[in-house]
Amino acid sequence: MRNTDHDTFAEPVNTGGGSTFNKLRFAHTSDSPSADADVLSQTTIAKSITLDGIGLHKGTLVRLVLTPAAADTGIVFRRTDLDTTDRTITDIPARYDAVTDATMCTTIGNAAGTKVATIEHLMAAISALQIDNLLIEVSAEEVPVMDGSSDAFIALLDQAGQKTLASPRRFIRVLEPISVEDGLRQGTLHPCDEGLRIELSIDFDNQVIGKQDLALTISPENFRRELSRSRTFGFLKDVEMLRSLGLAKGATLENAVVLDGEEVLNAGGLRSPDEFVRHKTLDAVGDLALAGAPILGCYEASRAGHAFNNQVLHALFANPDSWEYVTCDEPVDVMDDVPRMMVSAD
Numbered sequence: 001m002r003n004t005d006h007d008t009f010a011e012p013v014n015t016g017g018g019s020t021f022n023k024l025r026f027a028h029t030s031d032s033p034s035a036d037a038d039v040l041s042q043t044t045i046a047k048s049i050t051l052d053g054i055g056l057h058k059g060t061l062v063r064l065v066l067t068p069a070a071a072d073t074g075i076v077f078r079r080t081d082l083d084t085t086d087r088t089i090t091d092i093p094a095r096y097d098a099v100t101d102a103t104m105c106t107t108i109g110n111a112a113g114t115k116v117a118t119i120e121h122l123m124a125a126i127s128a129l130q131i132d133n134l135l136i137e138v139s140a141e142e143v144p145v146m147d148g149s150s151d152a153f154i155a156l157l158d159q160a161g162q163k164t165l166a167s168p169r170r171f172i173r174v175l176e177p178i179s180v181e182d183g184l185r186q187g188t189l190h191p192c193d194e195g196l197r198i199e200l201s202i203d204f205d206n207q208v209i210g211k212q213d214l215a216l217t218i219s220p221e222n223f224r225r226e227l228s229r230s231r232t233f234g235f236l237k238d239v240e241m242l243r244s245l246g247l248a249k250g251a252t253l254e255n256a257v258v259l260d261g262e263e264v265l266n267a268g269g270l271r272s273p274d275e276f277v278r279h280k281t282l283d284a285v286g287d288l289a290l291a292g293a294p295i296l297g298c299y300e301a302s303r304a305g306h307a308f309n310n311q312v313l314h315a316l317f318a319n320p321d322s323w324e325y326v327t328c329d330e331p332v333d334v335m336d337d338v339p340r341m342m343v344s345a346d
């Protein structure tokens with residue numbers, strides 16, 4: 001996907017609406033005793049925290065610093081290695097319309113041409129833990145790959161802790177099905193008020209991967225248990241080809257599952273037999289986080305990848321009748337497990 005209009009990163013406009021109270025249920029309630037209150041307020045992290053790791057493509061050391069951000073900031077990446085403090089040059093909002101390339105990993109960029117690559121596993125962790133606002137300082141053109149999963153980012157965010165902000169969280173509620181087809185890839189966003197549900201299937205002409213499918217409602221608990229440790233995967237012949245192009249310099253068996261034909265080369269094997277579809281689901285969580293707000297909907301897709309997931313978001317936001325923003329405009333009655341939601345004025 002290529003973004004041809006870098007001039008603005010305006011939020012998707014939706015002037016529709018008109019419905020009154022909507023009842024929404026969330027699949028989060030087992031995570032903390034006060035989850036009902038938490039899920040309806042914006043969050044950030046409680047303190048700044050640093051992580052060093054290797055970038056997948058350049059193979060060099062990258063420093064990542066996560067810093068708390070005010071309500072309505074969203075998730076913003078900032079390049080700290082550029083010789084300027086001009087925020088129009090250093091900063092890139094983590095949004096679907098800032099995606100400049102999604103062929104190998106997800107890369108976002110701004111009008112000045114500044115880019116950050118491999119954001120998806122970090123974005124998945126941020127989104128799954130329901131963190132709305134964050135400044136992400138990165139000292140290179142890519143986020144460290146760590147072990148190829150979201151595990152290190154979950155640990156980092158846990159270490160930073162969370163802070164609830166005095167502003168309501170805004171959700172993107174899918175109102176009618178939006179479908180995209182691209183060759184053999186197919187995907188639909190359906191209405192679903194339980195939060196974000198993802199139902200993926202993959203089909204590889206390879207006996208180790210083969211056909212795999214997974215359906216999961218994305219709560220912090222489900223993400224931690226079912227998805228966060230699943231690693232990215234690739235084929236040895238592709239790694240060799242990428243290396244010849246000067247890419248994937250940091251790719252090792254420490255940060256990806258590597259297949260040579262029907263053989264898994266990693267000494268420890270797979271973390272689960274269906275690690276592949278689990279990772280594709282993790283990727284989808286990260287890609288859909290670029291909507292800019294949590295999605296209330298079900299994403300059903302086959303053979304989806306980063307570029308395809310981004311196409312689905314473009315299709316959603318191109319059709320204002322297919323979605324609306326919702327926020328909670330009333331204090332939540334903790335005795336009521338069905339919080340009342342109201343369509344916001346914006």
Ligand SMILES: [Zn+2]
Binds near residue numbers: 279283
């Ligand atoms: Zn991935």
